[in-house]
Amino acid sequence: MPRPLVLAVDFGGTKVEAALVDDRGILLPGSRHRRATGNAASSDELDAAVSEVVLAARADLPAGAALLGVGVGAAGPIDVATGSVSPLNVPAWRDHPLAASVAELVPDAPITLRIDGLCIALAEHWVGAGRGATNLLGMIVSTGVGGGLVLGGRAAPNPTGNGGHIGHVEVGGFDDACACGGRGCLEAVASGPRTVAWARTQGFTGETGEALAQAHAAGDPIAIAAVARAGGAIGHAIASATNLLDLDVVAIGGGFSRVSPALFEHAREALTERTAFPFVSRVAVVPSGLSDEGPLIGAAALVHRPELLA
Known part of the structure; x- marks a missing residue:
């Protein structure tokens, strides 16, 4: 049977990425997708970039594989209670409902959102230098x-x-x-x-x-x-x-x-x-x-390793 997978999303001031990550912290080959973000992008452009990478990664889910959930790491500040983000270096998004937007794209899986720094910490603690x-x-x-x-x-x-x-x-x-x-x-x-x-x-x-x-x-x-x-x-x-x-x-x-x-x-x-x-x-x-895969692995840890979350 295929290993259970998490759809991991990393949103930052330069790019947004998504990939499928298994329960060993390994990215599924060919499932990683990237689009530019940036401080000059409009809110609609940012939404489109997120949609493109999330749907592309979702389409890479192998037949018969279980999608356990979606882990989202985002540049901060964030608000976990509302699922909104206000990345300091992305001025078009203030109190933007990122978790709800991703949930609309992947309605068959639960969404967990945390700040990207926590994701890198979880990744390093799980399978990295920590x-x-x-x-x-x-x-x-x-x-x-x-x-x-x-x-x-x-x-x-x-x-x-x-x-x-x-x-x-x-x-x-x-x-x-x-x-x-x-x-x-x-x-x-x-x-x-x-x-x-x-x-x-x-x-x-x-x-x-x-x-x-x-x-x-x-x-x-x-x-x-x-x-x-x-x-x-x-x-x-x-x-x-x-x-x-x-x-x-x-x-x-x-x-x-x-x-x-x-x-x-x-x-x-x-x-x-x-x-x-x-x-x-x-x-x-x-x-x-973890080289440049850390943020995605950490976003996946939000779902694969829920016992690490306070």
């Missing part, structure tokens, strides 16, 4: 910076669905304005677009994270400084979170997390400054063990 960890922070460093928490081996209690959103923890020493209204938020300092924007103020002429990665690899001093700045901010935010939560592992995924291994080196260096607090410096800061 297996065996008691307290884990999963992070996404991409168009934005998101996060989610597993504490005591389960998702942290999360009344509104936004717990662990480390991208909007303010990092000392920075005054960058954030779209959330704060200043010095980690997302405003260390996301891919904001790191590139800072580099451009220093004379960098590239426009993308990919261009920054290439310049860093080539030894460009501005790119090196930009990655050091972002990595240091990430490390300081992790130190603060570890002081608060006694974390074992921080697993970081997302496109910009792969800009250079130096990003992780700078984050770890920021942790070593806590010389009097070995419980902070002990935290392992590691790349995602």
